[in-house]
Amino acid sequence: MNIVCRRSVFHLCRRPSLIADAGKERGIHSSCRRSMVMPAWVIDKYGSNDVLRFNENVLLPIIHYPNEVIIKVHAASVNPIDVNMRSGYGSKSLNMSRDPLHIKTSGSEFPLVLGRDVSGTVMECGLNVKYFKPGDQVWAAIPPWKQGTFAEFVVASVNEVSLKPKSLSYTEAASLPYVMLTAWAALVNSCGLSKEKCPGKRVLIIGASGGVGTAAIQLMKAWGAHVTAVCSGNAVTLMKDLGADDIIDYTVARLKDQLKTRDLFDVILDNIGGTSEELALQFLKPWSGATFVTLVTPFLYNNDQLGIADGMMRTGVTLASKVIKHYYKGIHYRWGFFAPSGPSLDEVGELVDAGKIRPVIEDVLPMSDVPKAFQKLEAGHARGKTVIQVVDPKK
Ligand SMILES: NC(=O)C1=CN([C@@H]2O[C@H](COP(=O)(O)OP(=O)(O)OC[C@H]3O[C@@H](n4cnc5c(N)ncnc54)[C@H](OP(=O)(O)O)[C@@H]3O)[C@@H](O)[C@H]2O)C=CC1
Numbered sequence: 001m002n003i004v005c006r007r008s009v010f011h012l013c014r015r016p017s018l019i020a021d022a023g024k025e026r027g028i029h030s031s032c033r034r035s036m037v038m039p040a041w042v043i044d045k046y047g048s049n050d051v052l053r054f055n056e057n058v059l060l061p062i063i064h065y066p067n068e069v070i071i072k073v074h075a076a077s078v079n080p081i082d083v084n085m086r087s088g089y090g091s092k093s094l095n096m097s098r099d100p101l102h103i104k105t106s107g108s109e110f111p112l113v114l115g116r117d118v119s120g121t122v123m124e125c126g127l128n129v130k131y132f133k134p135g136d137q138v139w140a141a142i143p144p145w146k147q148g149t150f151a152e153f154v155v156a157s158v159n160e161v162s163l164k165p166k167s168l169s170y171t172e173a174a175s176l177p178y179v180m181l182t183a184w185a186a187l188v189n190s191c192g193l194s195k196e197k198c199p200g201k202r203v204l205i206i207g208a209s210g211g212v213g214t215a216a217i218q219l220m221k222a223w224g225a226h227v228t229a230v231c232s233g234n235a236v237t238l239m240k241d242l243g244a245d246d247i248i249d250y251t252v253a254r255l256k257d258q259l260k261t262r263d264l265f266d267v268i269l270d271n272i273g274g275t276s277e278e279l280a281l282q283f284l285k286p287w288s289g290a291t292f293v294t295l296v297t298p299f300l301y302n303n304d305q306l307g308i309a310d311g312m313m314r315t316g317v318t319l320a321s322k323v324i325k326h327y328y329k330g331i332h333y334r335w336g337f338f339a340p341s342g343p344s345l346d347e348v349g350e351l352v353d354a355g356k357i358r359p360v361i362e363d364v365l366p367m368s369d370v371p372k373a374f375q376k377l378e379a380g381h382a383r384g385k386t387v388i389q390v391v392d393p394k395k
Pocket of ligand 1: 079080081179182206207208209210211212213230231232250271272294295296297336337338380381382383384
């Protein structure tokens with residue numbers, strides 16, 4: 001085993017026992033316990049699925065800032081962003097926010113650990129961490145510029161972390177944070193919806209059967225909105241189970257024709273992009289504060305293709321022209337972006353424990369099957385989430 005001394009972990013940790021604990025777990029002799037590595041799925045270059053590599057000797061992550069915690073990952077889950085990042089999507093923008101120490105040590109962003117969702121146990125806390133303590137069961141979504149969760153340990157800032165809902169297992173909990181926080185960012189931050197404002201609102205969700213869609217339906221129903229879900233035929237039962245009031249099967253007739261038979265909407269969440277955007281924008285109530293939000297934006301793509309300066313310029317022009325064009329038609333036009341947030345997860349956790357939101361899990365795979373999980377997601381037609389059990393709950 002490649003042993004590397006990680007002394008710096010002791011400077012900012014409240015209780016430098018992680019390395020000893022991890023050493024004990026793996027039966028490593030006490031004199032070696034300060035020098036630890038961990039298993040993780042990494043990529044050393046961008047590309048197709050064969051760039052994913054299981055490495056048992058990835059450096060144990062360390063606490064750099066006093067507001068950080070180290071989490072022992074019990075379960076993670078796969079999101080489209082993982083597949084896209086594996087192929088290099090967003091790398092120009094994300095590299096600007098990555099840990100400069102990692103870039104300096106490795107000479108690049110590699111080895112890169114993918115995976116955004118985590119449920120697990122707090123192992124160590126930075127000196128300023130008050131709300132969490134070692135042993136707490138937590139869940140979080142880690143932002144894409146940080147090392148990810150297909151690993152034994154991950155570092156998160158406290159503002160990204162929340163106590164795991166008591167009613168969920170680690171496996172169930174790992175299915176929710178990233179998609180819930182994306183739905184939250186789009187519907188709450190971009191559209192201004194809240195528990196108080198939802199009753200009476202008509203919300204249309206396009207791409208309702210995937211991770212974000214199933215999260216969005218449940219959040220909107222928990223808050224009393226009227227939800228219309230757009231999905232394909234074999235997802236109709238799932239949509240009903242999640243509480244959708246009206247379901248449109250986009251495969252049986254043109255979506256436009258089916259939408260014409262419905263009342264107009266107050267909010268539209270578009271998880272699909274492309275032609276669905278122009279189409280959907282015709283079905284909002286004009287001059288009533290109605291908002292369209294899409295999750296499929298050219299922001300990172302523009303930066304990848306044109307560089308940061310020109311990419312930002314093009315993005316700004318595109319967004320501004322759409323906002324202005326639709327403003328004059330009485331519609332608010334928005335782009336939605338995932339935003340990490342422990343406090344929002346606290347609120348989601350309360351809804352979960354109250355039985356109003358549940359995990360929608362399509363498949364559970366062991367840590368050894370991360371490449372299979374990527375292939376599955378890449379094939380499309382997701383029905384909720386694919387979870388990775390980093391720790392086998394039976395052991
Ligand atoms: N901006 C941001 O910060 C974020 C953006 N995203 C983006 O949002 C999108 C959705 O993410 P996520 O839910 O996790 O993805 P998933 O892959 O989990 O789900 C996509 C779903 O859309 C369905 N679908 C495909 N085509 C259509 C269509 N024309 N009409 C209705 N449904 C359709 C698919 O099923 P089927 O094909 O069988 O109908 C599938 O169930 C992705 O493009 C992702 O990249 C996600 C998170 C954050």
